[in-house]
Amino acid sequence: MSQSVLVINCGSSSIKFALYPTPQATEPTIKALAERLGEDEPQLTLETSHRQTLSLAAQATHKDALECFIDHCRDDLQQLAGIGHRVVHGGESFSQSTLLGDDEINRLRQISDLAPLHNPVNLLGIELCRQLKPEVANVAVFDTAFHQTIPEHTYLYAVPYDWYQQAGVRRYGFHGTSYRYVAAETARRLDRNSDDLNLIIAHLGNGCSACAISQGQSVDTTMGLTPLEGLVMGSRSGDIDPGLADYMVSHQDMTLEQVMTELNRNSGLKGLSGLSNDMRTLLQAEADGDASAKRAIDVFCFRTARQLAALSTSLSTIDAIVFTGGIGEHASEIRRRIIAAWRSLPCRLDSALNAANGDERGLITPPGVQPVMVVPTNEELMIARDTYQLVNHD
Numbered sequence: 381m382s383q384s385v386l387v388i389n390c391g392s393s394s395i396k397f398a399l400y401p402t403p404q405a406t407e408p409t410i411k412a413l414a415e416r417l418g419e420d421e422p423q424l425t426l427e428t429s430h431r432q433t434l435s436l437a438a439q440a441t442h443k444d445a446l447e448c449f450i451d452h453c454r455d456d457l458q459q460l461a462g463i464g465h466r467v468v469h470g471g472e473s474f475s476q477s478t479l480l481g482d483d484e485i486n487r488l489r490q491i492s493d494l495a496p497l498h499n500p501v502n503l504l505g506i507e508l509c510r511q512l513k514p515e516v517a518n519v520a521v522f523d524t525a526f527h528q529t530i531p532e533h534t535y536l537y538a539v540p541y542d543w544y545q546q547a548g549v550r551r552y553g554f555h556g557t558s559y560r561y562v563a564a565e566t567a568r569r570l571d572r573n574s575d576d577l578n579l580i581i582a583h584l585g586n587g588c589s590a591c592a593i594s595q596g597q598s599v600d601t602t603m604g605l606t607p608l609e610g611l612v613m614g615s616r617s618g619d620i621d622p623g624l625a626d627y628m629v630s631h632q633d634m635t636l637e638q639v640m641t642e643l644n645r646n647s648g649l650k651g652l653s654g655l656s657n658d659m660r661t662l663l664q665a666e667a668d669g670d671a672s673a674k675r676a677i678d679v680f681c682f683r684t685a686r687q688l689a690a691l692s693t694s695l696s697t698i699d700a701i702v703f704t705g706g707i708g709e710h711a712s713e714i715r716r717r718i719i720a721a722w723r724s725l726p727c728r729l730d731s732a733l734n735a736a737n738g739d740e741r742g743l744i745t746p747p748g749v750q751p752v753m754v755v756p757t758n759e760e761l762m763i764a765r766d767t768y769q770l771v772n773h774d
């Protein structure tokens with residue numbers, strides 16, 4: 381019987397696939413990335429024994445990419461022990477990774493609106509897998525689970541307390557699977573025990589958030605009830621004055637639904653630049669002299685620095701500030717500008733270390749200043765491990 385586990389990580393603009401052959405494997409035998417979904421030039425890159433790029437039709441959706449992957453790799457997916465799905469929002473009902481049956485899927489449907497760019501595509505992945513592979517167990521691994529340790533004074537909004545009691549209105553936090561991996565990996569790279577570490581981790585991808593970790597536990601994070609709060613993101617606004625929504629509805633002839641769509645899909649880097657949600661495109665445009673790209677990047681870096689400084693409120697010391705996610709791992713210029721924008725931080729980056737590439741990077745600061753690190757995330761490995769545990773193959 382096969383021991384393989386397939387992991388499906390649907391992000392807001394991408395899907396990452398990974399096929400792990402055994403519970404002990406740390407490297408997948410198949411890895412694939414569908415990116416720029418919903419844009420002009422989406423693509424699916426497969427890494428098996430060799431690298432192969434499949435082009436998807438312009439504006440291809442998450443569903444198109446999933447079907448293309450499952451069809452292309454059907455021989456390798458014949459006998460699976462389980463499929464692990466990233467599910468972004470677990471709401472009040474799910475506080476840990478869970479085997480999915482009809483009841484769990486119905487409960488997930490009810491909270492879908494709380495993460496509109498994610499939970500519907502997460503569910504779509506689950507439903508498609510149940511259709512195509514009815515004999516295989518599906519497991520959900522939640523972004524919200526790691527933030528269960530956040531204290532009440534941090535997760536409550538200052539709104540009528542009834543809203544929390546009756547409607548579950550509170551801050552949940554996301555990217556928890558990434559924080560769980562990066563915190564453990566940071567401890568390994570520093571040769572420290574993760575229960576002793578105080579960290580600020582900035583997960584900067586298409587969705588962006590940051591987390592304060594005290595003695596190994598999440599104590600504060602920038603995202604809230606939904607993944608819209610906090611940092612400026614690829615297409616999401618991050619923090620805004622909630623009065624803005626009423627103003628646009630009352631004075632600009634928009635419906636609330638239109639405002640929410642704009643805040644989720646057409647704001648952030650994309651809205652500010654008018655060009656793209658993708659930092660690679662913006663850095664290139666800025667280098668070519670485009671003022672709107674510079675404007676978007678400047679706002680992004682300032683707002684990230686401001687939020688990282690705010691997260692330090694909960695920590696007595698900071699053992700390391702850690703960058704991860706697509707931007708955090710790959711954009712040295714953005715790391716440099718965020719640290720420079722945090723003006724009270726006793727820190728400067730080592731420019732050679734900051735410019736270096738490779739997964740085994742760690743510190744990017746010289747000795748004697750506040751340590752800053754780059755630690756690539758690996759949500760897929762965490763999802764595979766939880767899946768193996770729940771399907772009893774560990």
Ligand SMILES: Nc1ncnc2c1ncn2[C@@H]1O[C@H](COP(=O)(O)OP(=O)(O)O)[C@@H](O)[C@H]1O
Pocket residue numbers: 391392393394584585586587614657658659660705706707710711
């Ligand atoms: N080499 C790079 N330089 C700058 N930014 C990058 C680079 N590679 C990826 N990115 C950024 O990372 C984002 C994707 O991050 P990722 O964490 O993989 O996405 P998701 O949030 O969909 O999971 C892209 O939209 C782009 O902004």
Ligand SMILES: CC(=O)OP(=O)(O)O
Pocket residue numbers: 390391392393468498523554555585586587588607
């Ligand atoms: C929660 C979230 O924003 O996820 P992603 O970064 O994958 O879009």
Ligand SMILES: [Mg+2]
Pocket residue numbers: 391392585586587
């Ligand atoms: Mg992601």
